[in-house]
Amino acid sequence: MRTSEQTLDEILDLAAKHFKVPREQLSPDDDFFKKLGIDSLQTLEILTRLEHHFGVELPDYELQGVSDFRTLAERIQARL
Amino acid sequence: MKDFAGKTLSWTLADSVVELALHHEPCNEIGSSTLQEFERFVEALDAAGEKVSALIIYSTLKSGFSAGADLRELYSRSQQVTAEERAKHLRDFLERIHRVLNSIDAAPLTTIAAVHGVTFGGGFELALACDLIVADKMARFCFPELRLGLIPGFGGIPRLKRDLGNAVVRDLLLTGRSINAARAHAVGLVAQLAAEGETLRAARSAAAQLKKFDRKTAATAKQFIKPVPYDELRREIDLFCELFERPAVAEGLRKFVESTDVQPYLP
Numbered sequence: 001m002r003t004s005e006q007t008l009d010e011i012l013d014l015a016a017k018h019f020k021v022p023r024e025q026l027s028p029d030d031d032f033f034k035k036l037g038i039d040s041l042q043t044l045e046i047l048t049r050l051e052h053h054f055g056v057e058l059p060d061y062e063l064q065g066v067s068d069f070r071t072l073a074e075r076i077q078a079r080l
Numbered sequence: 081m082k083d084f085a086g087k088t089l090s091w092t093l094a095d096s097v098v099e100l101a102l103h104h105e106p107c108n109e110i111g112s113s114t115l116q117e118f119e120r121f122v123e124a125l126d127a128a129g130e131k132v133s134a135l136i137i138y139s140t141l142k143s144g145f146s147a148g149a150d151l152r153e154l155y156s157r158s159q160q161v162t163a164e165e166r167a168k169h170l171r172d173f174l175e176r177i178h179r180v181l182n183s184i185d186a187a188p189l190t191t192i193a194a195v196h197g198v199t200f201g202g203g204f205e206l207a208l209a210c211d212l213i214v215a216d217k218m219a220r221f222c223f224p225e226l227r228l229g230l231i232p233g234f235g236g237i238p239r240l241k242r243d244l245g246n247a248v249v250r251d252l253l254l255t256g257r258s259i260n261a262a263r264a265h266a267v268g269l270v271a272q273l274a275a276e277g278e279t280l281r282a283a284r285s286a287a288a289q290l291k292k293f294d295r296k297t298a299a300t301a302k303q304f305i306k307p308v309p310y311d312e313l314r315r316e317i318d319l320f321c322e323l324f325e326r327p328a329v330a331e332g333l334r335k336f337v338e339s340t341d342v343q344p345y346l347p
Binding site for chain 1 (some may be wrong): 107145194197198217218220255256257258259260261262263
């Protein structure tokens with residue numbers, strides 16, 4: 001079972017890889033919409049990639065209002 | 081069947097397989113222009129008769145298969161006319177799109193929706209009219225209509241009920257959540273999963289296989305396995321039109337159309 005910190009680290013790694021951003025430039029409390037310039041279609045894409053990576057389903061209504069990596073990690077951790 | 085290149089869609093016929101490509105930016109929203117070209121397509125497909133053994137519907141756009149009905153057009157048109165005219169136009173549009181989808185659904189040939197990315201609302205309903213859904217593993221499916229105070233209006237509920245258990249149908253409709261292709265495959269909605277960018281290749285491979293079989297037998301099997309739920313489809317149009325008249329729908333549409341939110345698809 002992953003710890004919350006591991007989940008958060010993996011999300012940051014995935015975001016850095018997918019959006020081609022240096023990993024060290026991403027912090028847990030960053031607003032990922034602003035930091036990565038994500039639009040609504042990319043949001044769906046990253047949601048699907050996270051579901052595949054963690055092997056979970058994330059109902060998108062649970063992500064309403066979520067904009068930082070730390071809270072996103074908490075939502076995923078609750079489904080692991 | 082002559083090849084056609086339209087504003088919103090195009091088709092080609094090669095070796096008895098028709099490929100219908102959707103290419104209406106930003107994500108194949110289905111409004112009046114797409115509907116007109118779809119009507120032209122089903123007329124041509126019907127006239128082609130036994131020259132066609134399979135149909136593949138796919139999108140050339142990176143964003144996805146289709147985001148569904150053109151809500152911006154629906155909203156702006158509904159604002160320009162009286163309530164009576166609005167109701168008449170809406171019913172006319174629904175009757176026409178139902179005729180198109182019913183025609184694809186009942187066509188005496190095998191139909192394949194090759195989907196990727198956003199497959200929402202009316203786009204999902206188009207895929208459901210096909211015999212097989214081949215999905216890119218990054219595809220997402222969703223019926224977001226309840227968020228607008230509506231139900232799916234292009235035949236989605238009867239066709240979803242035809243294919244899936246009622247508990248899954250309720251989850252999709254009543255929560256309005258989106259599901260990924262793996263989940264859609266697990267519940268029996270998606271026939272085949274393909275790697276990213278490989279959906280059309282997988283659909284072509286399926287079409288090459290099925291055209292080896294006797295056409296009459298395949299059409300008979302299809303008719304037996306996949307009856308078109310005409311009565312429920314008619315009932316859906318009535319329910320949609322009743323719901324559309326409520327002020328909450330105009331407000332829901334206005335909010336969606338005017339939204340600058342990065343997550344407009346969320347409730």
